[in-house]
Amino acid sequence: MPLPAPAPDAAVVVTGASSGIGAAVARELGRRGHPMVLVARSGDALADLAAELRALSGQDAAVHALDLGTDADLAAARELVDDDRVAGVVNAAGFGVTGRVAELADVQAALDGLVRVNVLALHSLTVAAVGALVRRAAADARPGAILNVSSITAFQPLPGAASYAASKAFVQSFSEAVHTELAGTGVTLTTLSPGLTRTGFADAAGTDFGRAPDLVVGEAADVAAAGVEAMVRGDRSVTPGLVNQLTALGGRLAPRTLLLPALDAGMDLYGA
Numbered sequence: 001m002p003l004p005a006p007a008p009d010a011a012v013v014v015t016g017a018s019s020g021i022g023a024a025v026a027r028e029l030g031r032r033g034h035p036m037v038l039v040a041r042s043g044d045a046l047a048d049l050a051a052e053l054r055a056l057s058g059q060d061a062a063v064h065a066l067d068l069g070t071d072a073d074l075a076a077a078r079e080l081v082d083d084d085r086v087a088g089v090v091n092a093a094g095f096g097v098t099g100r101v102a103e104l105a106d107v108q109a110a111l112d113g114l115v116r117v118n119v120l121a122l123h124s125l126t127v128a129a130v131g132a133l134v135r136r137a138a139a140d141a142r143p144g145a146i147l148n149v150s151s152i153t154a155f156q157p158l159p160g161a162a163s164y165a166a167s168k169a170f171v172q173s174f175s176e177a178v179h180t181e182l183a184g185t186g187v188t189l190t191t192l193s194p195g196l197t198r199t200g201f202a203d204a205a206g207t208d209f210g211r212a213p214d215l216v217v218g219e220a221a222d223v224a225a226a227g228v229e230a231m232v233r234g235d236r237s238v239t240p241g242l243v244n245q246l247t248a249l250g251g252r253l254a255p256r257t258l259l260l261p262a263l264d265a266g267m268d269l270y271g272a
């Protein structure tokens with residue numbers, strides 16, 4: 001079993017734990033009894049969740065208010081991962097920016113920030129986690145597991161959210177390749193690719209899921225449960241929900257000449 005049973009030396013570091021899917025994953029792991037190390041910028045929200053998790057699991061829950069878009073805080077997060085008591089890492093921190101690139105020139109800093117958090121931080125923390133967990137597995141035969149949060153936008157380009165979808169294509173491709181590289185090491189990397197999920201994401205991305213049919217908007221707790229189950233098994237990837245699985249399949253297989261104009265029109269639904 002790639003994510004070891006809950007124990008004081010089987011802590012899980014969760015980035016993006018102050019809200020949405022990251023917080024729901026932390027609750028799911030807390031319910032199973034893992035000690036937790038929570039990372040995001042919002043220290044107060046992390047402290048509230050940590051108190052909830054300590055009551056839930058009786059285990060430690062540490063809080064680190066870090067901005068993963070900065071070099072110094074990203075280095076501090078790498079140190080949290082490189083700890084002998086850590087058996088799992090969840091990279092859930094991320095955000096989206098919607099709008100046409102031609103109209104987004106004035107938010108260049110936000111687009112650069114998106115790549116720093118969604119791509120650079122996830123890559124850096126994954127490389128750190130792989131190094132630490134593989135060393136530990138080789139020395140003590142203790143398994144380890146990583147969960148990287150991607151998106152169904154990873155499976156095709158997305159006009160209206162071009163930089164975001166490209167960042168998730170990086171996450172999906174990188175993570176699935178590393179999953180394969182890790183075969184036989186005792187360490188696994190699982191990619192979680194949710195569809196639209198009710199969290200703080202839409203507000204942060206400047207869009208509105210209110211115009212999407214209820215059928216296609218999932219709940220963070222369900223996404224987290226599917227992700228943690230897959231992480232515990234060491235699966236390569238999981239896309240929660242039949243509608244999302246069909247959308248991902250369509251994104252992979254549909255001819256781009258047909259798909260891209262349809263997506264371009266569809267993104268108007270979300271004001272992008």
Ligand SMILES: NC(=O)c1ccc[n+]([C@@H]2O[C@H](COP(=O)([O-])OP(=O)(O)OC[C@H]3O[C@@H](n4cnc5c(N)ncnc54)[C@H](OP(=O)(O)O)[C@@H]3O)[C@@H](O)[C@H]2O)c1
Pocket residue numbers: 015016017018019020021022039040041042043066067068069092093094095096117149150151152193194195196197198199200201202204
């Ligand atoms: N909701 C969806 O529809 C959806 C669909 C597919 C994939 N996803 C992915 O799911 C992941 C979680 O998003 P969510 O939906 O749960 O949205 P959310 O509720 O807005 O949560 C985003 C999390 O990322 C953290 N974060 C953002 N920038 C950060 C930074 N610079 N440093 C550290 N932490 C940072 C936020 O914490 P602070 O603000 O406190 O820093 C927050 O905890 C993201 O990777 C997103 O791309 C979401």
